[in-house]
Amino acid sequence: MSTRRPPAQLSRRERQILDVLYQRGPSTAAEIQAGLPDTPGYSAVRALLRILEDKGHIRHQERGARYVYTPKVSLEKARRSALAHMIQTFFDGSPEQAMTALLDASAGDLSGEELDRLAELIAKARKEGR
Amino acid sequence: MSTRRPPAQLSRRERQILDVLYQRGPSTAAEIQAGLPDTPGYSAVRALLRILEDKGHIRHQERGARYVYTPKVSLEKARRSALAHMIQTFFDGSPEQAMTALLDASAGDLSGEELDRLAELIAKARKEGR
DNA sequence: TCGCGTATGCTAAATTTTTAGCATGTCGAC
DNA sequence: GTCGACATGCTAAAAATTTAGCATACGCGA
Incomplete structure (x- = not known):
């Protein structure tokens, strides 16, 4: 039960x-x-x-x-749930704001390669979005 | 007290x-x-x-x-705290992983302009980092 | 002014959560 | 086999949290 x-x-x-x-x-x-x-x-x-x-x-x-x-809930699902809750609670539901804050907080920790990979993901999303 | x-x-x-x-x-x-x-x-x-x-x-x-x-804790500080906790808990402390997941989860919701702005932030971080 | 709707101050009880500890089991070393 | 370290099964009590409700205050409209 x-x-x-x-x-x-x-x-x-x-x-x-x-x-x-x-x-x-x-x-x-x-x-x-x-x-x-x-x-x-x-x-x-x-x-x-x-x-x-x-x-x-x-x-x-x-x-x-x-x-x-x-x-019981997979890590992948828990991640999504945590992200959604955080965006909703602290960022007015705006993923962009969340990403901006994440970048601000983490920029010093991200390597060049990591930034490049992220740039690529965004470019890809950009292309598929439009 | x-x-x-x-x-x-x-x-x-x-x-x-x-x-x-x-x-x-x-x-x-x-x-x-x-x-x-x-x-x-x-x-x-x-x-x-x-x-x-x-x-x-x-x-x-x-x-x-x-x-x-x-x-008592400002929204800005609470945001940072929540982000840090989430990254630590669900993403092995890796901001890149968190951003990747965030992009995956949100790509359909982000407008072209938003993606452009994010791309710019990443480019700026890239330039300042190296 | 009065009455009503809604507010705060406060208390304590109901409920839930957290904790400790006993009884027993398992495994490995001697 | 015995012993010690560490395990699980289980219970119930201690502690924390959540809740309701009484007394009183405030503001607003009639």
Whole structure:
């Protein structure tokens, strides 16, 4: 009986755990624990994982005697969802504004090659758009 | 006595309220209420607003007899914070990946002019970077 | 002025979330 | 086999969050 809620409706720890799983990929309870802020106890993490699983957000596979947890929503989908939510919340729904801010924030971190690749993507989108 | 926590540490409703405030700008309690999922009662919203204010996340101004609430962290800063968190969580810390995904998700929505402007920003960053 | 609609101040209870810990199981080293 | 380290299953209590509602105040229109 899954009662999966959209990301905006997750409780604090639920959200933190899913973030850790997306960030580092399929993980054991101990690995997830290590990635959480204000590190809770091991049994606290496990209890939360079972709740997340009961709610349909994650599943586990048994690797030997230990469980490896994975989100049910793929990384690709979660990315899109996070992007959409962020654009809607902070950028008036405007992808351009989001990209501008992203460029402003990251320009110093992007290599020449990366910028070139992005330029190419934009040129391609430009050509296909018109 | 402010005890402001980073965004990742906010409870469900705290986070929803801040999202509404960033999305729609300074708002009254009734306006915030209208923007929340699973709309809580008016007095529930007000109690939460007082908690958020006690914790130092928001402040209010009196406009006539009613309060207008504003986040303490500016939109600009919140944008950066949200971007950074999203890049770290879903894109291995890679801004390029984030931009690629953003372009993929949004290419159909961007006008020719918007794409041109983005191309220009990238060209400028390219020139300044190297 | 009065009444109504809507506001805030405040409290505490209801609900949800988070946590700890016991019982038991597994695996590898000795 | 025994022991220790670490695992899961499960429960329930502690803690945090969310909610409702009373008392009072304010503004506006009749």
